[in-house]
Structure formats: C-alpha cells, structure tokens
Amino acid sequence: MLGDEGKDRRAWLDIPLPVKELIAGGIAGGVAKTAVAPLERVKILFQTRRAEFQGSGLAGSFRKIFQTEGLLGFYRGNGASVARIIPYAALHYMAYEQYRRWIILAHPAVNQGPVLDLMAGSISGATAVIFTYPLDLVRTKLAYQVRTSSKLVPVNVDIYKGILDCIEKVFRKNGIRGLYHGIVPSLYGIFPYAGLKFYFYEEMKRRVPVEHKKNVFVNLACGSIAGLLSQTITYPLDVVRRQMQVQALAVPDQIKMRGTLAILITIARTQGWRQLFSGLSINYLKVVPSVAIGFTVYDLMKLRLEVPSRDNAAVARERRRME
Template identity: 75%
Template sequence: MAEGKGREVAATKAVEEDAWGGGVPLIVKEFVAGGVAGGVAKTAVAPLERVKILFQTRRTEFHTVGLLGSFRKILQTEGFLGFYRGNGASVARIVPYAALHYMAYEQYRRWIILGFPDVGKGPVLDLVSGSIAGGTAVIFTYPLDLVRTKLAYQVVGPSRLKNKGPYHSSEQVYQGILDCILKIHRQNGLRGLYHGVGPSLYGIFPYSGLKFYFYEELKRHIPEEHKQDVVMKLACGSLAGLLGQTITYPLDVVRRQMQVQALSTSNNKPGKGTFESLVMISQTQGWRQLFSGLSINYLKVVPSVAIGFTVYDIMKSWLKVPSRDEAAAGSAVTENWHRYMMPVNNSSPLPLKVMGINQ
C-alpha cells in the first residue's frame, strides 16, 4: 500500500513538473518574480515615499514647505540617508507583499477559471482576483507596513537617534525595525501590530481590484501589433495605478494617520474606526487633507508601476514562467491527473493501466 502511494505521489509530481515546464513549481517562480519586482520598484521611489508619508500624517514642519522644501529639510536634518529612513522596513514588507500579491493574483485567477468556467476571462475576473489577492497580501504583511510608517514618520537627527533622544520630547523614538516591533508589541500586544488594518483592507480591495481591472481593460484597446510592446504595457499599468489610487487615496490617508496616532502630538486625532476617522479628518483638517500627498503619490506611482512591471516581466522571462493560458492549461492537466489518480478501490491506489498492469 505504501509502495503504491509512493508511486502515486511520484507520478503526480512528474505531471505537475511537466505541466509547469520544469522542476520548480509555477507559484514559486511567480512568488520570486513578484518579490524582486516589488523590492526594486520600492527602493527606486523611496525618497518620494518618505515625503508622502510626512505629508499624509501632517507634520507641520513639512506640510508647509512643499515638495522641494521637504527634500531640503530632510537633507539638512538627517543627511542623504534620511531619504531612505524606513526603507529597510518598506523593502522587508514589499518583497513578501509583492510576491504574495502577484502569486495570489495569478493563483486565484486560475482557481476561478477552473472552478467557475462560465465566468470567462473578462475584466471581472481580474477585478475579483486582484481584490482577493490584495487582501491576502495585506493580512500577511501589515505589521511591517505599520513599522515602516512609524520609522518614516519620525524625524530624528543622527546624533539624537544614536543617543535615543527624540526630535520631539513627547514622541516615541524607534531605533530600527526590530526595536519598533518589540516596543509596539510590548505596549499594545499583537493587536497593536494591526492597528489601522481596517482602512488598509478597505482600501486595498478596491485599489488592487481596480488596478488589475483597468490594466486588462486598457490592454484590450492596444492594437494587435503592439500587444507585446513593453512600453505600451507600462503605460497601461501606470494609468491603471493612477486611476485606482485616486479613487481609493482617502482611505490611505486615514490608514497612515491611524498608524502614527500614538506618535502624533496633534489634537486632531482620527477616531477609532475607519468611517469615524474619515469624518473626523474632514471636519477638523478639511477634506483637502484626505488628498494630501496625492500629487507626490502620482510622481511615485508612475515610475514604481513602470519599474515593477518591467522587472516582473524580466524575471518571469528569466525564470521561464509560462503564459497565463499555458499555466491555466497546466492547472487543468494537474487537476484532471489528481482526479484520475484517485483510488478506484481500497486495494488499488492507482488505476491498473497507469501501473502498467493489464486487466
């Protein structure tokens, strides 16, 4: 019995490897490609991300000087490395996040096609797959996003940071990623590491879904001779990111303010819930605050999406990831093989013909 089971596992693995075009599973290739793409893209736009967070969380000394003034102030206060404060946590978060996001999107898409063939392969498929994939990635990586925001929010000179002296005496100062995680957990437990996850999920479901929806819909309008043009794909991806970001940006602002609530000395703190926070910010800070930093985000999204898509495509090509249609076909082959390999009775774990025995 055990010997037959071993042959079943080996045969199934052989079919899966043949379906994926190599010994490495497809989801692993997509995971690696997505992680590399996310890390490279995030590092490239880290300075803009730092300033955007300072704008969103309404630090007065930065909110009043504008984009160029903020760059000068960071350079004078913290030096060149100040532009990348919090980027370590950002990359540590974005690598698994992007890896999970891309891989989950592709996997959910295949599962939906296999489980609900009547759905077809239209934009609705991408909307649903992208939304669920975004939520999955957020749940697994949110604590690192919280840490990244807190590290980027604090503005501390090198000497003060080394001596553990806060830039504002009433603020908590974190020495790094691990120190931040430990202090948050010590003060608020595991729940503290997920403070603000509500608006993150509310925001990522529509944003991620809309991004993939717009991207696939825009690609349908590309002339056939330019379908494989990388520049056209990047243009579609950038526009899709901009549209999705504009629609869901207020939720991102609420999320950031909730994340740094314990650090802020402002009296205009958001409420406990997402909706209450949205109303509170509108009433006390003005509705424009809900779109504060959006222009910077536009500058960040375009190169980030462009770099992300480019690196992802390069990595998929290098790792020999099959096309979506080929991958879906491989999933169908594997699914059918698993069904075919089900025991026909208690004494025969494999169909006799598969085992090379004639009836």
C-alpha cells in the same frame, strides 16, 4: 561544462510555478519600492501632518530632509519598506495568479472581463496585507521620525532604532493588536485598489496589438495609467490608514479614531477635505513609476523564468483535471 550549465539552468527553471511567481513578484516589488523611496518618505510626512513639513512643498521638503539628515534621510524607513514589500509583492502577485486560476476553473463563465481581474486582484491584495501588515506599520513609524540637528526629536514618541526595535516596543506596549493597528482601513483600501490596479492593467494590455505586448515601454505606460487611476479613487483611505498608524504619536486628541468612516468624516471636518488628498500630487509622482516598474519587472521576470501565460496554465490544469 556546457552540459552541466544546461542541467543547472533546467533545474532552476523546473521549480514549481507558484515559486517562480513568488520570485518574480518579490524582485518586482523590491526594485519598484527602492526606486521611489524618497517620494514615499515625503508623502508619509505630508499625510501624517508632521509640523515641520506643513507648507514646505515638494522641493522644500526634499531640501529640509537633505539639510538635517543627509542623503540617507530620503531612505529612512526604506529598510522596513523593502523588508515588507518583497514578501508583500511576492504574495500579492502569486496569490493573484493563483486566485485567477481557481476562479477560471471554478467558474469557467468568468474567463475574461472585469469580474475576474477585480476579484483576483482584490482577494490577493487582502491576503498579502494580512500577512505583511506589521512591517507596513513599522515602516510608517520609522519614516515618521525626523532628525533635527544630529538627534531624532519626535514629540512624546518612542524613538525607534530600527525594524526589530520598533516591533519589540510596539508589541511590548500594545501586544499583537498594536502591530495590526489600522489594518481595517488598509483592507478597505486594498480591496478596491488592488482589484482596480490589476483590472486597468490587464484591460489595457488586452487592447495592445500582439506584436507590442512584450514591449517594455508599452508595459510601463499601461502600468502608469493603471496605478494613477486606481490610486486616485482609493487615496483617502490611505490617508486614514497612515493617521491611524501614527495617531499615538501626534494626531490631536479630538481625532482619536473610532472607525474608518468616522475617521474619514472627522478628518474632513477638523482638517478640511483637502487633507484627505494630502500628498496626492507626490503620490502621483511615486505611483506612476512604482506601479509601472512593478508590473514591467514582474512581466520580464516571468519571461526570464519561463512562466507560461495565464491562459495556457489554466488550460493545462483543466486538462490534467479531466484526465
């Protein structure tokens, strides 16, 4: 029996490296996203200027959601969020590792430093967004719906019963382009955000003494700071993306959007520059644990799956190529 268990474990660990990275990334994304789902719901309501929540504050918003929708209200749209984040995080982490290996092999001079992590992080982020954006759009539309009493009462809005219903209605109304509405600012935002996030995290970990590199609390601290810095720099583009995603629902006619830069300027003029950072304080509360948990769980899963270190994997591939 012990021999059979050992063989089963060996077979499990012998799966291809990219598959291990997909598994580790998907689990990390799902755990991190679920942990911060209530804050994500409130943040979206702030960003999209839902009238019932303007001026409510964090505590007031939590109270209002709980009174009108109950505990499950905090997780409205989380099914779509997790359905998106698992493939998104899986692709993001795996693509980052793959692009990083390709860059090292193609350009050995870029073996370390900011260029490597910025490039690999940015391109992998864009790759993940392109493949999973429709689910992000659905997640935003579902989270935007608010209950009053026992019914959903959006204004001039399709009422979506769930993920598939939302996808069907959006596709029927606007076609495939409707499912990718707002992807341009998403790509603009993910390029710097993903690149900076991986760069800050890897740079801080490089400065950690060897004996502390596998310490969970050290990883959490590095992930927290990486998420905080990268999110602050790119947050206005996230606000633009959310408003584009729901503009057909409730954004005023004067800001029917023309382009990312035009939207940015128009929001600043019509709603004030503070709106570009609306929900940022909540996002700090969300990003710190989310990015920290994501990176930490990913690193733990890689250890569990016996994924070789990035540098060792690159060296092994180089040797095989030269043989």
